[in-house]
Every structure is written in C-alpha cells, then in structure tokens.
Amino acid sequence: MTARRLLGAYVAVVMLFLALPIAVVIPSAFGEGNALAFPPQGFSLKWFAAILERPALLAAAANSAAIAAVATGVSLVVGTLSAFALRRYAFPGRGALMALFMAPLVFPAIVLAAAIAMVLAPMGLVRNFWGLVLAHIVVVLPYVVRTVSATLAEVDRAWEEAALTLGASPWRGFTSVTLPLLRPGLVAGATFSLIISFDEFTISLFLVGSGMMTLPIEMYNYAEYSLDPVLAAVSTLLILLTTAAVLAVERTVGLGKQFS
Structure with a gap:
C-alpha cells in the first residue's frame, strides 16, 4: 500500500x-x-484578434494543416494495410518489419531529421510541400500501425470467416466487416497523426524554407523578434483544439484500450 x-x-x-x-x-x-x-x-482578448493581423502565422498554419491532412490520409491507408499484414500473417522477418515501423519512435529526433533531409535533398524535396509530407508520414505512421494493430487484436476472425462463408470475396469481407470494426483504431490513429504532424518541429526545421513554413517554425522565428502575447494566444488555441480532439476521441471510441 x-x-x-x-x-x-x-x-x-x-x-x-x-x-x-x-x-x-x-x-x-x-x-x-x-x-x-x-x-x-x-x-x-485583443491578442487573439491580433492573430488575424499576422499573415505569416496564418499562412504557416494553413501549410501545417494541409501537410498534416495529407500525411494522415496516406498514413491511414499504408498503416492499416501494414497492421493487417503484420497482425494476421506469419512470414519471415515480421518482427524486424514491425521494429522498422516503430523505429521513428525511438530514434533521436535530430538524428532522424538529418537522415530524412539527406535522403530528400538529392530528390529536390527540401523546402518543398511534398518533402514535408513524406517526412511527416515517417513520423506519424508508427502511431497508425500501433493503434490499428491494437484494435485488430480484439477483432474476432469469426466475423470475417462468416462473411467469406456467405460468399463475400476477401476484399468485400475486409471492407464490409473488418474495416468498420477497426474504426476505434482508425479514429485514434488519425487523431494522433494530425496532432503530431501539425506540431512537428525538429524534422520540419531541416526541411522548411522561404514560402514553405510550418506553424511551429514560424512561431519560433516570430519569437526571435517579438515576445508579445500573440504567441501565447496561438499556443492557447492549439492547446484547446488538441484537448478537444483527444476528449472527443476518448468519448466516442475510447483511447485506453488502444494502448493496453
């Protein structure tokens, strides 16, 4: 005790x-x-209104939102299919492949950022929207794989087998039976992906440039020249939005079982 x-x-x-x-x-x-x-x-409340008078912050927020949306969409597709293969099928190297998917969670952020920049630079994807999207996919994909895998472990395969017995094709069984049952993991994975991508700083710092700035980097640059409460107002809005998103997911699908 x-x-x-x-x-x-x-x-x-x-x-x-x-x-x-x-x-x-x-x-x-x-x-x-x-x-x-x-x-x-x-x-x-004037500092919240003052955000609208800072076009650089608004443009950076729009960039971050677009990058997060695309990275999350791609990660949901790739992560769901990967989780299904890793959870349902036994094949040589499955453990190593799972470790590879989880690697971005354990590598130091600065090392991962430098490695991604070195890979993307020869392809001309530095200071580029799609380069940032690819980098953010690497960061958020483990969260989708983890949450979908946790949900898939609780899905009874008897439901899928029943659909196949009744004449459904494997793809129809997956889309009509398995996919709806994966909704908690998909919603949780999408929520975490959006939050983490939107808030990503270290990796974005290596890839942003003039005309392609994300909100965390723009806030950092803004703080170099001004320490007015505009930054606190932006941070407050981000805190409230993040909290609201997490609470909404918790109330609708539950988060605890995703990490049990």
Whole structure:
C-alpha cells in the first residue's frame, strides 16, 4: 500500500510539472500588456484578434494543416494495410518489419531529421510541400500501425470467416466487416497523426524554407523578434483544439484500450 501511495504521489508530481507551462501560457494570452508576463496585467482578448493581423502565422498554419491532412490520409491507408499484414500473417522477418515501423519512435529526433533531409535533398524535396509530407508520414505512421494493430487484436476472425462463408470475396469481407470494426483504431490513429504532424518541429526545421513554413517554425522565428502575447494566444488555441480532439476521441471510441 505504501509503495502504491508513493507511486501515486510521484505520478501526481510529474503531471503537475508537465502542466505548469500550460498554467503559465494560457493566462498570459489574456493579458492587456504588450509583452509576455505572468501573472498577466488586466484581461483582454485583443491578442487573439491580433492573430488575424499576422499573415505569416496564418499562412504557416494553413501549410501545417494541409501537410498534416495529407500525411494522415496516406498514413491511414499504408498503416492499416501494414497492421493487417503484420497482425494476421506469419512470414519471415515480421518482427524486424514491425521494429522498422516503430523505429521513428525511438530514434533521436535530430538524428532522424538529418537522415530524412539527406535522403530528400538529392530528390529536390527540401523546402518543398511534398518533402514535408513524406517526412511527416515517417513520423506519424508508427502511431497508425500501433493503434490499428491494437484494435485488430480484439477483432474476432469469426466475423470475417462468416462473411467469406456467405460468399463475400476477401476484399468485400475486409471492407464490409473488418474495416468498420477497426474504426476505434482508425479514429485514434488519425487523431494522433494530425496532432503530431501539425506540431512537428525538429524534422520540419531541416526541411522548411522561404514560402514553405510550418506553424511551429514560424512561431519560433516570430519569437526571435517579438515576445508579445500573440504567441501565447496561438499556443492557447492549439492547446484547446488538441484537448478537444483527444476528449472527443476518448468519448466516442475510447483511447485506453488502444494502448493496453
């Protein structure tokens, strides 16, 4: 019992430590002053309105949204088919292939970024929309493979076999029976992919350039010359959107079983 209490206290301290930046950033976005300050002076929404007066931030946000959407779409297709093959079929090298899919999760981000840049540069895909998409696919694909694999492990193959017995083709059985049952893993994987791709910084730093900037990099550049609460306002919106997305997924399909 003592060990459990100590573990609970440790987890609470860690969670509090991780939440402290949020507790500072969100109030700072509502201050009246012209510089980031905590505690904020007064209350105002002007910095949220000021975001609309920063075209560079808006353009970067649009780029990040487009990159995240395309990378997530491709990752859902590739990740779902890969998870199905890895989970349902035994073949030589299956363990090594799964480790390869999960590798981006364990490699240092700076090493992975440099490697991706070295591969894409000779193909002319640096400072290019499609180069960023390919790089983000590498980053988010493991999350789709993991969530879909976890859901697929709970799908009873008897449902698919029943469809085949009733005359469905293997493809029809997959699209009509298996795919709908994979909805929790697909929704969870898509949500995490969108969030992670939109927020990706290190790899994007090696690939962005003039005319092709992502929001995290643009915010970093903005902070070099100005420390007004606009950055806090943008961060607050991102925090709220991310929290809302995760809560929506939790309430509709559940996240706990995806990582059990």
